[in-house]
Amino acid sequence: MDYAIEINNLSKRFERFHLNNVNLALPKGSIMGFIGENGAGKTTTIKLMLNLLKADLGSIRILGLDHVRDEKKIKEATGVVFDESSFHENMKPKQISKVLGRIYKEWDEPLFYEYLERFRLPANEDIKGFSRGMKMKLSIAAALSHHPKLLILDEATSGLDPIIRNEILDIFREFIQDEDHSILFSSHITGDLEKTADYVAFIHEGRILFSRSKDELIDDYGLLLCGSEDFKSIDKKDIIGYRGNRFGYEILIRNKDQMKQKYKGLTIDSVTIEDIMLFYVKGEESI
Amino acid sequence: MIGLLLKDFYILKQYLKTMLLMAAFFVLISTGLDNPAEFISGFIVLICVMMTITSFSYDALANWERYALSMPVTRKEIVGSKYLLSLILCLAGAAVSFPVSLAVLKMTGPVEGFGMSEYLYSSVALISIAYLYIAVLLPLIFKFGVEKCRLIMIAVFAAPTAALIALSKAGVSMPSEASLKAFIQLLPALVILLNLVSYFISVRIFSAREI
Numbered sequence: 001m002d003y004a005i006e007i008n009n010l011s012k013r014f015e016r017f018h019l020n021n022v023n024l025a026l027p028k029g030s031i032m033g034f035i036g037e038n039g040a041g042k043t044t045t046i047k048l049m050l051n052l053l054k055a056d057l058g059s060i061r062i063l064g065l066d067h068v069r070d071e072k073k074i075k076e077a078t079g080v081v082f083d084e085s086s087f088h089e090n091m092k093p094k095q096i097s098k099v100l101g102r103i104y105k106e107w108d109e110p111l112f113y114e115y116l117e118r119f120r121l122p123a124n125e126d127i128k129g130f131s132r133g134m135k136m137k138l139s140i141a142a143a144l145s146h147h148p149k150l151l152i153l154d155e156a157t158s159g160l161d162p163i164i165r166n167e168i169l170d171i172f173r174e175f176i177q178d179e180d181h182s183i184l185f186s187s188h189i190t191g192d193l194e195k196t197a198d199y200v201a202f203i204h205e206g207r208i209l210f211s212r213s214k215d216e217l218i219d220d221y222g223l224l225l226c227g228s229e230d231f232k233s234i235d236k237k238d239i240i241g242y243r244g245n246r247f248g249y250e251i252l253i254r255n256k257d258q259m260k261q262k263y264k265g266l267t268i269d270s271v272t273i274e275d276i277m278l279f280y281v282k283g284e285e286s287i
Numbered sequence: 288m289i290g291l292l293l294k295d296f297y298i299l300k301q302y303l304k305t306m307l308l309m310a311a312f313f314v315l316i317s318t319g320l321d322n323p324a325e326f327i328s329g330f331i332v333l334i335c336v337m338m339t340i341t342s343f344s345y346d347a348l349a350n351w352e353r354y355a356l357s358m359p360v361t362r363k364e365i366v367g368s369k370y371l372l373s374l375i376l377c378l379a380g381a382a383v384s385f386p387v388s389l390a391v392l393k394m395t396g397p398v399e400g401f402g403m404s405e406y407l408y409s410s411v412a413l414i415s416i417a418y419l420y421i422a423v424l425l426p427l428i429f430k431f432g433v434e435k436c437r438l439i440m441i442a443v444f445a446a447p448t449a450a451l452i453a454l455s456k457a458g459v460s461m462p463s464e465a466s467l468k469a470f471i472q473l474l475p476a477l478v479i480l481l482n483l484v485s486y487f488i489s490v491r492i493f494s495a496r497e498i
Contacts, residue, residue, distance in 0.1 A: 050357050052498045075359040086354030088298045088345050095297045102290030103358050152357075 002028040002064070004150050004182035005049070010058030012048060019044050019206045022058070026199065029179040031172065033193030033214070034186040035273065036203035037281055042186040043083075045203065046154050050080065063150060076105060079143030083155035085135035089128040093121060093138060097145075104146035115141035119167075133164040140168060144175065151175065151183045157192055165189075169196050190274040200273060202280065209280055214273070221276055222256035223269040225249070230266060238262075241279035252279035291360065291368035292375075298345045299338055306334050317391060322398050324388035328410045331387075332417040335380035339373040339421060340440070343433035353498050366429065366489045370482060373421040381414045408471050415474040420444070422478065422485035429493045 005026040012019040019041045026032045036042050047053045049060055051071055060067040062074045087096055093116055101107040116123050119137040127135065136156060143151060151172070157165045169192060175181050187193060193200060194214075201211035210217070226234070231242075231249045238259065242251040252275065253259050253268070260268055313330050317323035346352060355365060388406070392398070401409075423443055428436050455461075462470070 047353070047498070050353075052353055052356055054497065072359045072361065075357065078357075080354070080357035082350070082354065082357075084350060086350050088294070088349045088351065090301055090345075091294075091297055095294075099290045099294045099297070100358070102293055103360060105359075 003061070004028045004063060005032075005184060006059075006061040007045070007049070008059045010045070010048060010060060011056050012044060012053060013056055014044075017041070017044070017206060019048070022203070022206075022208050024201055024208060024211055026182055026184055028182050029176070030198035031176055031183040031185060031196050032199040032201055032211075033190075033197035033273070034184055034201050034203065035188060035190055035193060035277055037188060037277075040203045041206045042203060043154055044206075046152060046184075046186060049152065050075075076146070077149045079146065079148035079151045081136070081139045081143045081151070081153045081156040083158060085127070085130075085139050087127050087135070087138065087142075090126055092124055092126055093141075094123045096138075096142060097123075100142060100146070106146045108145050108147060111147075112141060112145035115144060133160050136160060137164070137168070140171060144171070149181055151181075151185075153183065153185045153187075155186055155188070157187060157189060165192060172196060190272065190277060194273055202277060204280060217273070217276070218270065220254055220256060221271045222253050222259060223271050223275060224251040224253050224259065224263065225267045225269060226251070226263075230263075234263065241282075243279070243282075252276065288364045288368050288371070291355065291364060292372060295342045295368065295372050299342055302338065302341055306338065310334065314387060314391060318395055322401060323391045323395055324398070324401070324406050325409050325413075327388045327391060328381075328384040328413050331380045331384040332377065332413050335376040336373075336417050336420050336424075338376055339369065340424070340428070340433065342369070342372060343428050347433050356498060362493050363490050366425075366486065366493050369425060370421075370486050370489070373418070373425070374482075377414055377418050377421070380417070381410065385410065408468055411475060412471045415471075415478045418478045419481060422481040426485055426488045426492055429489045429496070 003025050005024060007022055007024040010019065010022040010024075017039070022041070022045060024032075024034075024045070034042055034045070044053065048055050049062060049067060051068055063077055065074050067074060091099075093112075097107075097109050097112050100112075101109060113123065115121075116138075119134070119141060121130075121134055121138055121141070127138070130138065140156065157168055160168070172183055172185070173196060176183060185193065185197065197214050199212065200214050200217055202209045224234070225248060227248045228244070228246075231244065231251075234251065238251075238253050240252040240254065242249055244250075252271070256268055256270075310331060314323075314327060317326045320326050352365065356362065388410075392406070420443065424436070424440060427439055427443075431439070461467075
């Protein structure tokens with residue numbers, strides 16, 4: 001299989017944080033949701049991929065190229081959107097097009113203006129007056145207008161209202177129609193991922209807890225519901241995380257079908273990605 | 288690289304307008320001074336140094352560096368563009384201050400003991416010193432970021448003055464006019480060389496920096 005992103009044994013140590021042996025593979029033509037709470041290591045991983053930070057250990061290949069040796073080539077073919085707009089407040093979209101036109105070989109000014117129109121962004125006004133949503137849409141328009149093959153989005157939809165988020169997700173879906181295109185999409189808004197992602201990678205305290213296809217994930221995991229009496233009889237090694245109160249317990253389990261056989265009288269619900277994330281991070285805490 | 292420079296000119300456009308307004312005001316004031324030409328060259332050069340620094344502040348405010356580096360832009364190009372910007376600004380400053388000073392001199396009449404030759408020497412000295420500041424400041428900004436550099440900047444500006452005062456207090460006499468002029472003739476080449484060295488230092492610093 002061809003990969004848009006291949007990360008092997010990536011490690012980076014900071015004073016207070018350790019990115020530990022991260023492995024990640026994003027097959028070409030798909031969208032990977034990169035989830036985890038704030039501070040789990042999403043941005044660090046992305047910064048390492050972009051060579052903004054230097055890795056202690058490990059290798060990163062993007063679009064089949066080495067991320068340091070072929071940095072310029074990779075960046076010609078990649079569009080990046082950060083959580084905050086990085087354009088100067090006293091610039092106008094028109095000027096941005098002129099600047100990026102000098103930076104990217106493949107800059108497509110008519111396409112950029114098409115996106116501006118579609119997003120209802122004025123070309124000739126200072127960015128100063130733009131709302132957060134408008135700035136984000138501008139960043140996305142800029143990231144798409146040099147015909148990239150890979151989009152890297154770091155919390156690009158966080159802090160936006162649902163209508164704009166959906167508008168943006170539609171753009172991503174369009175982008176991915178071309179099977180040569182791929183998206184890495186970091187977010188803690190798991191609902192957006194549920195709607196768009198093919199793969200989900202979950203990072204927690206600097207480690208990848210899992211990285212697999214979303215459908216598999218949803219099929220595999222389940223939420224077992226039971227009372228406190230039944231809870232005692234449940235095999236400890238089946239429990240990934242649980243939440244309990246005096247009315248009963250919710251337990252995150254894997255191998256849903258097998259568990260249905262094992263615990264016949266008990267209900268097993270399907271899960272959302274958010275459930276999985278919450279139970280891993282916050283599980284085993286009684287509420 | 289051209290893209291980066293273009294970006295700097297766009298973001299400095301507004302600032303430049305403000306500065307030109309201020310410059311016009313200072314030119315008016317200068318007509319009342321004993322030596323307006325020297326004063327005009329002095330502040331125009333200062334404005335040019337300030338504009339280079341301001342471009343860094345705007346970049347920091349926008350979180351521009353990480354974005355620039357996510358594009359096909361190398362760290363070397365980012366450093367190079369700033370050195371080029373400062374050179375262009377210093378030369379542009381010189382190009383503006385020269386005719387303006389001459390015009391003011393014509394209006395106010397000649398200054399005693401400050402002929403064309405003295406004027407040229409003092410202009411060259413001022414521009415060179417401004418460019419020398421750039422050579423000292425830019426590696427510091429690339430190392431510590433522009434915000435942390437504000438205090439260092441004051442120190443860098445104050446140090447030569449302090450040194451001069453100390454020297455004159457210690458009874459060291461001023462060099463003769465002839466040797467001063469010889470020094471000023473060498474100064475531009477020396478400062479350009481220093482900037483070249485400074486550029487390589489900045490590239491090293493910035494390449495090692497994690498963003």
